[in-house]
Amino acid sequence: MPRAARSRAVRRTALCLAAVLGLTGTLATACGSSSSGSGGPVSIRFVWWGNADRAKATNDAVAAFEKANPSITVHTEYASYDAYFEKLATQVAGGASPDLIQLDRATLGEYQQKGVLLPLDSYTGKTLHTSGLSPLLLASGRISGSQYAIPGGQTTQMLVYDKTLWSRAGVTPPANGWTWAQFATMSEAVGKATGIPGSTDFGWAIDWFEVYLAEHGKHLYTSDGKLGFTADDLAAFWNLTATICSADGLSKPTATTKMDGSTANSALVTKQAASEINYDSNLTGYLSSYNGGTLAEAPLPSDNATVSGLAAMPPVSFAVSKRSAHPDAAIKLLDFLTNDPGAGAILGTTRGMPPNLSIRASVCANATSSTKAVCSYEDSVKSIVGPSFGNWPTGSAAIKRDFQQIYDDVIFGRTSVSAAAARVVGDAQQTLSQP
């Protein structure tokens, strides 16, 4: 069918041209043809996002893999989160997808739905071993009955606080089972005693609203990808932060607006708050960049005696491209990263707690200061952590951004909580209903 082939080629050229419009830099990779060698030495591409620590550890682990498998060459690439996904989308659209891809909760479902990912069921238990992984965590990579991804680690929400500042206010360090009312009283007390608000305003991130919803028996998204909350739910959450904020218990708007989950822009690290909610995979970052106080960790408050709201989440997952020319080699690398004790020791907690339980035990047993803190926090909340909240649907990245932008309007007094909550819900429903 030369005609069909030609029209396909034309379409492909057109897509490449479209990509050129915005991303001239990636033209070479987007439009380059992927070589498919048969037999003999094989080369695959492995990509991820993350900081320099993660890159160093991952490259070291890949080097160990290449040493053990001399016939496989692995080309690695990494970037920051946003740049990574812009590049990945263009590469996948141009037919030059990497073989092993790092994804997260917001993107896994989207890529699976687009038919980009290889189902791993025919490999699991044979060349890809999953028996050492926690079943709860492994389930996060299952979509409509098939295993599409392997979690690259485990993380849980935490409150990290400056012990010195909190004790100066004379409040008891928070422990399992504390409530939002106690949190409010303590934050305000810290603010009054030290002049530094007790905590970072946590209304900015949809992630923490997700915890709040879980405590009330709800989810951000239903399993069929619809919105799982109402404007009233969100208004209740933002009224909670507004109340604590007005009593100087939470960080000022100028600090809150900068939050993006990184330690560089953290209100806690810049001394504009005495505590902060984040995932514990960031704890090592806090410990290395915080000066002048001792940090400690606590679970998030909950008004529900039986549900803590905490969940065991994969900070990242690994998936294999359906168009990979060498899926066996990619699976081999994935298995090595997940189950090899040597690789586990090199990777440490750069993607949260190792997913393989025996490797986790040995990494934690040999842990030094900051890795040890992650291990001991995870250990202290082990009994109250629930399963992962599940993957987010297509469009969740836009919804997350919208959520934070509209909250900015709330904290700067440009709109009311109820109007803002209604706008988030309206925008989100529109985003989710896009074809």
Next chain:
Amino acid sequence: MTSPATLRAAGASDNEPGAANPSRGRRAGGRRPRSSRRRGEGRAAWLLLTPWTAGALLLTIGPAAVSLYLSFTDYNLFDPPHWIGLRNYTAMFTRDPRYWDAVRVTARYVVLVVPIKLALALAVALLLNRKRRGQGFYRSAFYAPSLLGASVAVALVWRALFSTGGTVDHLLSDIGIHTGGWIDQPQYALYTLVLLGAWQFGAPMVIFLAGLKQIPGDLYEAAAIDGAGPIRRFWSVTVPMLSPVLLFNLVLETIHAFQAFTGAFIVSSGRGGPGDSTLFYTLYLYQRGFTDFRMGYASAMAWVLLLALGALTLVLFGTARRWVFYAGQERA
């Protein structure tokens, strides 16, 4: 296509009225080689233009045409685009409050930055137009921000200067003004970007300077003899004589300002915040295309911007008849 008749006509034209008959005869004999040489030159010209033509077709015209097509589709980069007619456009105009936020922010930015930048450029050009020692140094020094200003590095410096606890915050606090970081507050954030934009006045300044050099000195002398002071000379000689250059700068800077991106992207970490206060049109377009993967929507936005800029440029040229003065032309 060229017939001998037209060639003869061209040869017989009175381009060279002084040409004598013998020479005309000689030229008639050399006609054919000359015309084939001209055709050869034409071919060479096309050959030499090939890189540029290929570049324009492949990198500008082709992608622009594809983006026009994509603007009528729903395209997420993964699946083939599918035709949805005008739905991107109607969604943009009727159901996207953030789109209008972006339009408002951009319009405010343009209205603020273009006059400030042009006024600065003209003022500095007037200063530098005087004969003075070290003039070359001053010109380079004032031009430097234009070379640096659009870079990521300077935008990062801007963020550091105007953030809470940054240099500006400290200096203002020292004299008793407690505003906090300007980029962290929706009511000030846009002004820091206006400042960043206006600071890059080097390019229009150089063009103004060239325009000032073109104004004949005797006009000023005549005006001075007639008793016109410096201010009168500025309004009655400099401004009218410079008005074509002013129009050129105005059009160019307006288009430029509508397309501002880097500063907002870096200063707000790609978000356009706080609270959409720095959400430039191009930044929102970028978010739609490359964060949300809605390339069809982003393409539609790009085409609306292109059409709006075209219309605005036409309007500016339309008003030009009233205020632009070309030397040698009678003023109505």
